[in-house]
Amino acid sequence: MDRAPIDFWFDFISPFGYVASLRIDDIAARHGREVRWHPILIGVTVLKVMGLRPLMSTPLKGDYIAREFERYCRKHGLRLARSIRDPLMDPLPVQRAFAWLIEHASEHALPFARAALHAHWHDGVALDVEAAIHAAGSAAGVPHETMREATSDPRASPLLRAEVEGAIARGVFGSPYFIIDGEPFFGADKLEEIDAWLRSGGW
Amino acid sequence: MDRAPIDFWFDFISPFGYVASLRIDDIAARHGREVRWHPILIGVTVLKVMGLRPLMSTPLKGDYIAREFERYCRKHGLRLARSIRDPLMDPLPVQRAFAWLIEHASEHALPFARAALHAHWHDGVALDVEAAIHAAGSAAGVPHETMREATSDPRASPLLRAEVEGAIARGVFGSPYFIIDGEPFFGADKLEEIDAWLRSGGW
Secondary structure, eight states: OOSOOEEEEEOTTOHHHHHHHTTHHHHHHHTTOOEEEEEOOHIIIIIIISOOOOGGGSTTHHHHHHHHHHHHHHHTTOOOSSOTTSOOOOOHHHHHHHHHHHHHOHHHHHHHHHHHHIIIIISOOOOSSHHHHHHHHHHTTOOHHHHHHHHHOTTHHHHHHHHHHHHHHTTOOSSSEEEETTEEEESGGGHHHHHHHHHHTOO | OOSOOEEEEEOTTOHHHHHHHTTHHHHHHHTTOOEEEEEOOHIIIIIIISOOOOGGGSTTHHHHHHHHHHHHHHHTTOOOSSOTTSOOOOOHHHHHHHHHHHHHOHHHHHHHHHHHHIIIIISOOOOSSHHHHHHHHHHTTOOHHHHHHHHHOTTHHHHHHHHHHHHHHTTOOSSSEEEETTEEEESGGGHHHHHHHHHHTOO
């Protein structure tokens, strides 16, 4: 692991962020890279910074994206309890807990994020209630006391805000978003290109 | 050519539409398919129907898309006189001529579109003046009298409008956009997936 890690941003409410999370670590490892996972809030970037509508309520594009996601899932053999067409949950509680773990118990951050994404998309669990977030922590082997702090410490909110502001300052606006040696890649359908980029050293 | 043709929509002002136009016919031919080229006006779909901002003036995304396009061009060895960061031309004159040719001189429509795209993106020519449109017609071997009609017949405008309305009715919102046996694909970075889809018969 002598080369710089890959930075990967995702939002728990982003279906393409979820499916990318299932593959990016393996792709990176194949090329001797680690992946640093980061939270992003697409509600902030898309609505406030970019001034756009929510993707799924954008005429024409919402329908298209749903079909594209379902095609992606068929191709990769993913059977999810949650549909891309389901109403969004509030991502703040789980993103705050994730940001807290990154800062205060970093060894637990990634297992927690994986378990929470799995609970939300694969199992269909809404993560906007504390019990569901604690259950994801348990599934990931995070000590209960640590999860309790992650969901109750008022410092979690400014930690998340700092993460999101830092991401925006680097140009990050969506989920999944990757920066590799300064080069940005947006979207789950960039994973093949990322693989080729890492193999060849870029172009 | 016993299978249904692929429908392909593009706007002359769309850089990703241009680069997709360079590859879609070869990909289709490899799988025994023809391609039907259609005009779309992304100014209408993006701004009016979808209610979004112009892509290149969307904060964060504009910068990202420019980098993605330049990376695409490096990968595919494209050296273009026009940059994605250049101001847009008015696409209506050339799209109207294209729509007229599709209806009244269909054998010339595709050669004209290819020559016009090449003039605009490869050579950096603005196609919002009649002389430039006629020059693209000449380069494509379209008789001068035919081009004169294509750029002066008042029926060109309603023909284009009908094409765009028909496209929107089918869900088309961007450039490039493809429909293959009822399945929609958006973006130049879907060409590899389209190739795989045609090879395998879909999934």
